Amino acid sequence: MTSIPTKKIDSYIKSIKPDFEEMLARMVEIPTISNDPNRRQDIERGADLAVEYLVSIGAKAEKVTTRGNPVVYGQIMAGKDDPTIAVYNHLDVQPALEPGWKQEPFKLQKIEGRYIGRGATDDKGPALSILLASRFAAENRIPVNIKFIWEFEEEIGSPHFEEFLLKKKKEIDADSILVSDTIWLSRGRPAISYAVRGLVGARVILKTGMQDAHSGLTGGAARNPLGEICQIISSCYDAKTGMVLIPGFYDDVRPYSKEEFASVLESGFDVKRFKRAHNLISMRTRDRAEAIKRIWFSPTFEPHGIVGGYSGDGIKTVVPPYAEAKISMRLVPDQDTRKIFRLFSGFVKKINPDCSIIREGMLDPYYCRPEGPYPDAAKRAVYLGFGREAAFVREGGSIGAVSKMQKHLGVPIILLGLSLPEHAYHGPNEYFDWGQASGGIRTFIRYLEEVSVIGA
Amino acid sequence: MTSIPTKKIDSYIKSIKPDFEEMLARMVEIPTISNDPNRRQDIERGADLAVEYLVSIGAKAEKVTTRGNPVVYGQIMAGKDDPTIAVYNHLDVQPALEPGWKQEPFKLQKIEGRYIGRGATDDKGPALSILLASRFAAENRIPVNIKFIWEFEEEIGSPHFEEFLLKKKKEIDADSILVSDTIWLSRGRPAISYAVRGLVGARVILKTGMQDAHSGLTGGAARNPLGEICQIISSCYDAKTGMVLIPGFYDDVRPYSKEEFASVLESGFDVKRFKRAHNLISMRTRDRAEAIKRIWFSPTFEPHGIVGGYSGDGIKTVVPPYAEAKISMRLVPDQDTRKIFRLFSGFVKKINPDCSIIREGMLDPYYCRPEGPYPDAAKRAVYLGFGREAAFVREGGSIGAVSKMQKHLGVPIILLGLSLPEHAYHGPNEYFDWGQASGGIRTFIRYLEEVSVIGA
Numbered sequence: 001m002t003s004i005p006t007k008k009i010d011s012y013i014k015s016i017k018p019d020f021e022e023m024l025a026r027m028v029e030i031p032t033i034s035n036d037p038n039r040r041q042d043i044e045r046g047a048d049l050a051v052e053y054l055v056s057i058g059a060k061a062e063k064v065t066t067r068g069n070p071v072v073y074g075q076i077m078a079g080k081d082d083p084t085i086a087v088y089n090h091l092d093v094q095p096a097l098e099p100g101w102k103q104e105p106f107k108l109q110k111i112e113g114r115y116i117g118r119g120a121t122d123d124k125g126p127a128l129s130i131l132l133a134s135r136f137a138a139e140n141r142i143p144v145n146i147k148f149i150w151e152f153e154e155e156i157g158s159p160h161f162e163e164f165l166l167k168k169k170k171e172i173d174a175d176s177i178l179v180s181d182t183i184w185l186s187r188g189r190p191a192i193s194y195a196v197r198g199l200v201g202a203r204v205i206l207k208t209g210m211q212d213a214h215s216g217l218t219g220g221a222a223r224n225p226l227g228e229i230c231q232i233i234s235s236c237y238d239a240k241t242g243m244v245l246i247p248g249f250y251d252d253v254r255p256y257s258k259e260e261f262a263s264v265l266e267s268g269f270d271v272k273r274f275k276r277a278h279n280l281i282s283m284r285t286r287d288r289a290e291a292i293k294r295i296w297f298s299p300t301f302e303p304h305g306i307v308g309g310y311s312g313d314g315i316k317t318v319v320p321p322y323a324e325a326k327i328s329m330r331l332v333p334d335q336d337t338r339k340i341f342r343l344f345s346g347f348v349k350k351i352n353p354d355c356s357i358i359r360e361g362m363l364d365p366y367y368c369r370p371e372g373p374y375p376d377a378a379k380r381a382v383y384l385g386f387g388r389e390a391a392f393v394r395e396g397g398s399i400g401a402v403s404k405m406q407k408h409l410g411v412p413i414i415l416l417g418l419s420l421p422e423h424a425y426h427g428p429n430e431y432f433d434w435g436q437a438s439g440g441i442r443t444f445i446r447y448l449e450e451v452s453v454i455g456a
Numbered sequence: 457m458t459s460i461p462t463k464k465i466d467s468y469i470k471s472i473k474p475d476f477e478e479m480l481a482r483m484v485e486i487p488t489i490s491n492d493p494n495r496r497q498d499i500e501r502g503a504d505l506a507v508e509y510l511v512s513i514g515a516k517a518e519k520v521t522t523r524g525n526p527v528v529y530g531q532i533m534a535g536k537d538d539p540t541i542a543v544y545n546h547l548d549v550q551p552a553l554e555p556g557w558k559q560e561p562f563k564l565q566k567i568e569g570r571y572i573g574r575g576a577t578d579d580k581g582p583a584l585s586i587l588l589a590s591r592f593a594a595e596n597r598i599p600v601n602i603k604f605i606w607e608f609e610e611e612i613g614s615p616h617f618e619e620f621l622l623k624k625k626k627e628i629d630a631d632s633i634l635v636s637d638t639i640w641l642s643r644g645r646p647a648i649s650y651a652v653r654g655l656v657g658a659r660v661i662l663k664t665g666m667q668d669a670h671s672g673l674t675g676g677a678a679r680n681p682l683g684e685i686c687q688i689i690s691s692c693y694d695a696k697t698g699m700v701l702i703p704g705f706y707d708d709v710r711p712y713s714k715e716e717f718a719s720v721l722e723s724g725f726d727v728k729r730f731k732r733a734h735n736l737i738s739m740r741t742r743d744r745a746e747a748i749k750r751i752w753f754s755p756t757f758e759p760h761g762i763v764g765g766y767s768g769d770g771i772k773t774v775v776p777p778y779a780e781a782k783i784s785m786r787l788v789p790d791q792d793t794r795k796i797f798r799l800f801s802g803f804v805k806k807i808n809p810d811c812s813i814i815r816e817g818m819l820d821p822y823y824c825r826p827e828g829p830y831p832d833a834a835k836r837a838v839y840l841g842f843g844r845e846a847a848f849v850r851e852g853g854s855i856g857a858v859s860k861m862q863k864h865l866g867v868p869i870i871l872l873g874l875s876l877p878e879h880a881y882h883g884p885n886e887y888f889d890w891g892q893a894s895g896g897i898r899t900f901i902r903y904l905e906e907v908s909v910i911g912a
Binding site: 216226 | 556639653655657658659663664665666667669670671672673674675676677678679680682683684685686687689690691693694695696698730734735736737738739740741747750751754755756757758759760761762763764765766767770771772773774775776777782783784786810816817851852853854881882883
């Protein structure tokens with residue numbers, strides 16, 4: 001199904017390497033940190049640069065305003081009867097406060113084919129790879145319309161992305177969607193994700209006093225909100241096994257076939273490499289199948305922090321007046337975020353009626369069968385792009401935009417990421433590299449070529 | 457047994473009010489904060505002032521050095537065949553970092569008979585009350601030898617007090633000890649404590665990773681040390697009821713008779729007042745007898761803080777690499793601190809072998825039957841001093857020095873405090889007042905008179 005000579009693509013890629021590097025440097029140098037309200041002007045500058053880049057490759061582009069950050073929307077039209085693909089990336093980034101940074105995070109450093117800086121791999125580098133593949137498609141008249149959707153609120157759970165979709169869904173009118181914001185299992189093993197976990201976040205707050213009380217004078221009679229918060233958490237899940245104990249929690253987990261699991265099991269997931277990549281000292285399991293089930297096929301309950309009481313050196317014998325647990329649950333298809341939040345809060349309230357429970361974000365899980373013309377096309381494109389077979393895998397993290405696009409656009413979504421575990425997603429010294437960028441551009445050119453003939 | 461005319465005592469007390477106020481002001485103005493290593497020089501200045509005060513009433517006095525802070529030791533000798541009483545107070549104080557302070561904490565303010573400043577009631581005011589009672593005793597030739605023990609490490613658990621006792625026990629050679637560092641139930645109800653809770657502190661640390669992990673990418677397979685710490689705490693005690701679940705924990709709790717409990721029940725303890733005094737919103741019980749059992753007759757388990765993970769606004773979906781619980785247990789007579797620490801750490805290690813457990817201070821509980829010549833004398837002295845019957849009560853807090861003196865000096869100890877619940881022990885705007893000081897001086901004069909004839 002592909003007709004453009006490999007040589008032509010390769011020489012294009014070689015020629016645009018300096019462009020890629022300069023464009024990425026300019027992008028990384030704008031600190032588009034979405035969780036910091038003081039960065040609102042940087043977000044606008046980042047969006048302006050995105051529009052400039054789209055226009056520079058011949059696209060029509062605009063900043064679409066929402067009640068939150070803008071979404072940059074662009075399009076390159078081939079012909080109105082040609083297939084249409086929407087491509088999604090996000091250009092906002094995490095903060096870069098980690099003490100491990102060895103350089104200024106918002107100044108791109110190029111060292112031995114690595115591009116180091118916050119956002120380089122998540123998700124500015126992949127976004128530029130698609131952009132430069134699209135430039136090639138336009139210049140070589142691949143008959144496909146490309147609609148660019150560049151979000152600036154992905155790192156905060158996409159709170160205004162639906163507003164954008166409702167405004168533009170008619171205009172987008174795509175036959176399929178390509179998302180590049182996921183991570184391979186290892187450099188040698190490309191991965192296409194067909195399922196994404198969702199998320200329900202919450203804070204549980206318990207207030208039993210007005211100030212620190214003396215644990216000698218009051219201890220025994222005074223309630224201890226920290227102890228009660230621990231009891232709530234321990235009632236919600238067994239931290240040793242990870243098993244969630246909230247009644248009904250697992251009811252809607254989508255069953256999977258032996259074949260589906262067997263295929264994912266062949267993805268090349270390696271427990272030792274996983275452990276090393278994430279700096280874990282010990283894990284709940286050392287078994288590969290069990291680990292895969294846990295991160296991709298099972299929902300979780302996770303405390304992220306417990307606030308309240310004394311946190312300095314040594315101990316201080318106070319009975320604290322309040323405590324707060326910061327928790328979240330990752331959900332798998334077909335769990336429903338609202339139902340799970342209802343089950344959770346009902347259960348907690350039953351255990352401890354004095355708590356207040358505050359919802360902190362909800363992202364639906366996503367699932368798409370890894371079969372059919374688009375997954376097949378992606379697989380072929382990856383093979384041509386990287387010379388290796390892609391594995392179909394699930395995604396442990398959550399991408400809020402994916403389930404929202406599924407809901408409002410209702411077309412197949414292919415999750416074809418370029419990031420590697422060692423790229424330090426959300427970590428210090430995040431980087432992207434030319435190997436992944438050049439292979440990515442090659443893959444995306446082939447994929448655009450592929451989708452231009454699907455249904456034709 | 458008392459012979460000095462009341463009028464004479466009252467006119468003495470009236471005459472020394474300006475002295476008391478000036479002496480207290482000078483004492484409060486030295487910030488003898490024992491938990492701050494930078495205050496070491498202030499501790500020395502405080503000890504020098506204490507020596508000066510003792511010498512000013514005719515005592516021999518010295519700073520006794522230890523590997524920690526000094527202990528000021530003084531004596532006024534009546535005659536070598538006269539009975540000897542040791543009087544204990546501490547002159548170190550808590551920090552004063554509470555946001556609620558309405559004034560400079562280390563500048564004594566006098567407002568309507570109140571003396572406001574850090575340490576005014578805990579324990580500088582009571583120490584001066586005994587000092588001025590002793591001056592009267594010396595001037596009026598009450599035949600009792602008085603040995604002053606002024607500690608500067610009480611607020612940090614008296615880590616070097618035994619060193620002092622071992623140096624000076626032969627010299628002290630007392631027949632009884634008077635400690636003034638406890639709190640009445642209310643202004644109208646003097647209290648003499650005959651039992652004090654002990655303390656075992658600990659930190660439980662669990663490390664399962666080297667840095668924050670992404671709860672999407674790793675959640676389910678990665679261990680969550682915060683969740684496991686919650687599980688440890690919930691296994692150690694039922695936070696709702698306060699019941700400790702560590703096997704053997706209650707084995708050595710001293711049984712008490714109906715009569716003992718009935719007598720304490722008549723102490724005037726009031727649940728509503730207690731709740732208000734300690735700023736509690738809700739308590740584990742509203743029943744008076746049950747509350748008394750909980751704070752005076754029962755040991756506790758208490759988490760004071762849980763460190764690890766995210767503690768900012770909202771939530772952040774990390775799997776933290778480590779967690780630490782700061783906990784303590786208050787012990788009652790006849791629980792043994794070493795045995796309890798052993799039971800606790802064995803139990804925790806069994807639940808979670810990967811934890812480390814660090815001991816953070818141990819104070820033995822103390823018990824002395826509230827009957828016999830010294831308790832009887834104290835009761836009569838309080839009646840003469842304040843015109844009200846004293847109640848014999850237990851103490852929920854811990855005074856490290858008390859059990860150490862019991863061990864090394866082996867004589868009856870009377871805990872005759874002057875502080876009131878509203879004096880804000882360890883809190884903002886701590887104060888002492890002339891009502892308690894003058895009644896206290898009167899009481900102590902009568903008590904010195906009483907003990908001068910015990911065994912004579």
